[in-house]
Amino acid sequence: MSAKPSTNADLAINGGTPVRTAPLPWELPGAHWIGQEEEELVTKVVRAQSPFRYYGADPQHMVDSLESEWAARLKRRHALAVNCGTQALHICLAAMGVGPGDEVLVPGYMWVSCLSAVVRLGGIPRLVDIDDTFCICPKDLQAKLNDRSKAILYVNMSGAPGRIDQVRKIANARGVYLLEDCAQAAGASLNGTPSGGFGDMAIFSFQQNKNMTSGEGGLIVCDDEHLYKRAFAVHDLGYARTAAGRLDPTDEAYQLWGVGARMSELSGAMALAQLRKLDRITGAMRTAKWQIRDRLAALPGIEMRTILDPAGDSGPFLLMLFPDSATADRVVAAVQAEGVKGPEGSLACVTMKQWGLHWYFNVPSLVHKRAISPDGFPWSHPANAFHEEISYARGTLPVCDDYHDRGALLAIASCLTDKDVDDIATAFEKVAAVLMPGR
Numbered sequence: 410m411s412a413k414p415s416t417n418a419d420l421a422i423n424g425g426t427p428v429r430t431a432p433l434p435w436e437l438p439g440a441h442w443i444g445q446e447e448e449e450l451v452t453k454v455v456r457a458q459s460p461f462r463y464y465g466a467d468p469q470h471m472v473d474s475l476e477s478e479w480a481a482r483l484k485r486r487h488a489l490a491v492n493c494g495t496q497a498l499h500i501c502l503a504a505m506g507v508g509p510g511d512e513v514l515v516p517g518y519m520w521v522s523c524l525s526a527v528v529r530l531g532g533i534p535r536l537v538d539i540d541d542t543f544c545i546c547p548k549d550l551q552a553k554l555n556d557r558s559k560a561i562l563y564v565n566m567s568g569a570p571g572r573i574d575q576v577r578k579i580a581n582a583r584g585v586y587l588l589e590d591c592a593q594a595a596g597a598s599l600n601g602t603p604s605g606g607f608g609d610m611a612i613f614s615f616q617q618n619k620n621m622t623s624g625e626g627g628l629i630v631c632d633d634e635h636l637y638k639r640a641f642a643v644h645d646l647g648y649a650r651t652a653a654g655r656l657d658p659t660d661e662a663y664q665l666w667g668v669g670a671r672m673s674e675l676s677g678a679m680a681l682a683q684l685r686k687l688d689r690i691t692g693a694m695r696t697a698k699w700q701i702r703d704r705l706a707a708l709p710g711i712e713m714r715t716i717l718d719p720a721g722d723s724g725p726f727l728l729m730l731f732p733d734s735a736t737a738d739r740v741v742a743a744v745q746a747e748g749v750k751g752p753e754g755s756l757a758c759v760t761m762k763q764w765g766l767h768w769y770f771n772v773p774s775l776v777h778k779r780a781i782s783p784d785g786f787p788w789s790h791p792a793n794a795f796h797e798e799i800s801y802a803r804g805t806l807p808v809c810d811d812y813h814d815r816g817a818l819l820a821i822a823s824c825l826t827d828k829d830v831d832d833i834a835t836a837f838e839k840v841a842a843v844l845m846p847g848r
């Protein structure tokens with residue numbers, strides 16, 4: 410607890426002395442670790458004057474190395490680097506053949522890219538509620554699966570998996586694809602299986618907010634040769650490539666339409682250097698997060714997200730629930746005033762109500778069923794007429810609605826000092842003692 414018992418007047422939000430005044434570091438995990446290793450690999454690409462992965466004066470095979478190291482780490486047969494996680498999702502669902510008449514099951518706590526990937530392919534998202542892990546609830550999933558279900562998009566939210574082992578069994582039993590979104594969970598695992606090891610396909614993102622970063626970037630893994638070849642063709646210009654890196658449109662099985670989402674050697678070099686640091690980055694976040702979490706868990710009135718396997722938590726976020734929405738608002742505002750905030754523009758501690766497009770009913774294009782072409786596609790497609798019975802308005806998923814209202818999120822920077830960790834926990838203890846006494 411803080412040194413002396415606090416009163417309302419002691420809180421910084423009421424004019425008291427804050428726990429700290431120096432801003433916390435910005436919560437961009439991999440960015441803090443960019444250094445000599447990234448510089449060296451990127452410089453190799455620049456010096457070789459060969460930033461394209463498939464051919465050039467002297468390709469350095471950075472993207473090839475990234476793919477092979479990633480595949481080996483996850484024990485998957487194939488890895489395919491792409492230009493971002495959003496495209497990775499689209500490419501995987503395209504490889505699975507999602508189109509009009511198909512439903513893809515998507516949790517209500519996710520990122521907007523999970524929805525756009527489905528809709529842009531002409532499919533229809535079917536929302537599934539979350540459970541205490543903040544990931545898909547297997548029970549609600551069972552209830553939502555139906556004859557039109559083509560794939561489950563399981564999102565490993567906020568750094569850690571939920572009950573994905575159960576979801577894997579459900580997908581097997583129902584004969585639907587499982588696509589694992591690990592954009593927020595690179596380096597995580599569940600009981601020894603890495604995130605990205607459960608799905609028929611899995612995707613990662615290397616955008617700047619992620620556990621490792623190349624600014625923009627993404628990666629797909631899978632074991633199935635056919636899915637890989639389809640994903641390859643879609644990620645490129647619709648076709649395979651020869652060993653010399655030239656387009657090869659001859660194989661009829663892989664004459665598709667491409668989206669031009671190749672990764673450049675510059676991004677590959679950055680991502681490769683970061684991959685080699687990934688366990689150190691996530692290890693730092695996990696250690697700091699669980700030190701804070703253990704202190705906060707002792708406070709009455711704060712409920713922690715269930716993490717099934719703490720050793721497999723990649724650590725970038727601490728999710729908590731307060732007794733009600735008003736208390737969540739009050740505590741977060743007071744904790745921010747105590748100095749739990751980063752530089753202008755960063756998001757160290759926010760209520761879930763401030764977490765935007767992560768919640769289904771905050772996505773206007775979904776709620777209003779916005780079309781991607783003037784004829785109303787995909788909603789207007791005859792095979793999708795069943796969407797009339799589907800609502801995406803708030804009220805569809807009771808657990809999501811509840812967690813959104815009374816939840817809060819603390820981002821854990823990967824370079825927190827012992828003092829930062831202590832200050833954060835102390836700020837919560839000070840605020841909780843006043844705003845949630847004896848709950």
Ligand SMILES: Cc1ncc(COP(=O)(O)O)c(C=O)c1O
Nearest residue numbers: 493494495520522592614615616
């Ligand atoms: C859960 C989830 N899926 C997909 C993405 C998309 O990744 P990207 O930003 O690389 O397109 C993100 C990143 O914001 C994400 O958080």
